[in-house]
Amino acid sequence: MRGRLKTWPRHWVWWAFGLVVAFLLAQVSWWLAFQRNYIQQNIEYAETAWLQEAALVQQLWAATAPEKRSALLAELKAAFPHLEVEGERVYVNPERLAAYRAEQMRHLRMFAFEGPVFLLVMLLGLYIIGRSLRSEQEYKRRQQNLLLAATHEFRTPISTLRLLTQTLELRELPREKALAYLAHMTQEIARLEDLTERLLTTSRLAQGLGQVKPERLELNRLTGLCLARQQSTLTARGAQLNFEPAPHPLPVKLDPEAFGLVFSNLLDNAVKYTPAPEKPIWVRLRLEKDQAVLEVEDRGVGLPKGEIPQLFEPFYRVGDEQIRRTRGLGLGLYLVKSITELMGGRVRAEALPKGSRFTLSFPLAETERRPV
Missing domain, CATH: 3.30.565.10 (Histidine kinase-like ATPase, C-terminal domain)
Incomplete structure (x- = not known):
């Protein structure tokens, strides 16, 4: 309808919130799985590459004349710090390989920690946003109720005053009856003053203008x-x-x-x-x-x-x-x-x-x- 504010049903809002949470869970899980596979592949690739390098260096070492091996050894240590040469044998340094594996696993643990923290922060942010929106919606609902209540509260004494004044204008009443009507009108005016004072006081407090004189x-x-x-x-x-x-x-x-x-x-x-x-x-x-x-x-x-x-x-x-x-x-x-x-x-x-x-x-x- 024209002029009517259209709002999403509450269950659709919760469905949308659930989809966002599910997407975040899936995204973080996929990211952690990807990082785990990537690091595992890096470890396997390094082990294979180092073994291949050790085999090539082994062939180069065997083909080098003994008097030239000291110069070659210095070059090999600079180019391949993860390889060791003992006599005629060239092999991968196990301590270097273990250190490389430990470094990669440290990265994996770091990702495994950062992923849940990221997810927790995102969920916390969504929760805060949801609470804020819900509070705002509840506040607007109360304001709407206030407008309806205020309309009713003002309408009743105004209608009563109108009826009493019309009665006094159109009819000759005994003095006692007229005084009773006037007393009733005074009560309704006091009621209007009380309602007005409450609304004005609330407005002043909301704007930080409330003051007292102790x-x-x-x-x-x-x-x-x-x-x-x-x-x-x-x-x-x-x-x-x-x-x-x-x-x-x-x-x-x-x-x-x-x-x-x-x-x-x-x-x-x-x-x-x-x-x-x-x-x-x-x-x-x-x-x-x-x-x-x-x-x-x-x-x-x-x-x-x-x-x-x-x-x-x-x-x-x-x-x-x-x-x-x-x-x-x-x-x-x-x-x-x-x-x-x-x-x-x-x-x-x-x-x-x-x-x-x-x-x-x-x-x-x-x-x-x-x-x-």
């Missing part, structure tokens, strides 16, 4: 403020928040807006991937050596252990069909990791028997570090 803050208080701002929205979505602050202050240097975005993404992730009507979420803070630790734990669908290393990649979403039906762009955890590292922290994910746990750790402010 301030000296107390993590218990900062987390409590962020939680209070989002509690009503999260409760409306079925979240049951359990906040467990640390028993002592946790002074850190963080950008409050950046931390708010990170914390919001973790809470949204916990609610989104808990399909049950009641969504218990635990937010815990503690001191661990010289680190302030924040945990967000849920009882949702959990994390496949084989996919945990990919969770923080851009546009990645866990492949379970139930999770795919949830809304999102696949950017939340990527932003969590990127922004946390910009603030000097670390993040890790852990699969629980039921649910998952995400842990953030930040170094304590220098002047407030406690002894272990």
Whole structure:
């Protein structure tokens, strides 16, 4: 069809890769066999030629007068260093012949070593190219999914806003109903702002423009403020928040807006991937050596252990069909990791028997570090 990108089926790609590998194996095997036969022929030719030379020199030696043999011997040693003369006998020096054979066999061993190394390097290069192409294909697939998800995510609030505004324009509504419509519109606008902010933040991080402005803050208080701002929205979505602050202050240097975005993404992730009507979420803070630790734990669908290393990649979403039906762009955890590292922290994910746990750790402010 016109305008449609045509791609090779995956099995044809693997067939082509297999043919290239088979060709390389055949080429290296043929090259090694050729070198082995060539060197063996050289050894046999040298032995035959030296024996023939010894026979000719033997005839020349026998025909030479004794008084002229000393001069002839010097010429023979210069012209045929591999021949020896003892009395009336001329023969091939066995040590010279053994040395020649050893030299040729050394060349053969060198070729036998270089051939597999060459094959290994070529296969490694093909493997790296294949992995790169596969990663690029996977990245493009995720980008395509992002475009589809973003289109859906933007279309839903825009359609809702259009419907509500048309309703307000065309109908006289009671004040309570109009205020409810306006509150709904405000929520949809906030949703659009959140989507836009995530996309812009992702773009800035991808271009290396992400910046944070750290301030000296107390993590218990900062987390409590962020939680209070989002509690009503999260409760409306079925979240049951359990906040467990640390028993002592946790002074850190963080950008409050950046931390708010990170914390919001973790809470949204916990609610989104808990399909049950009641969504218990635990937010815990503690001191661990010289680190302030924040945990967000849920009882949702959990994390496949084989996919945990990919969770923080851009546009990645866990492949379970139930999770795919949830809304999102696949950017939340990527932003969590990127922004946390910009603030000097670390993040890790852990699969629980039921649910998952995400842990953030930040170094304590220098002047407030406690002894272990």
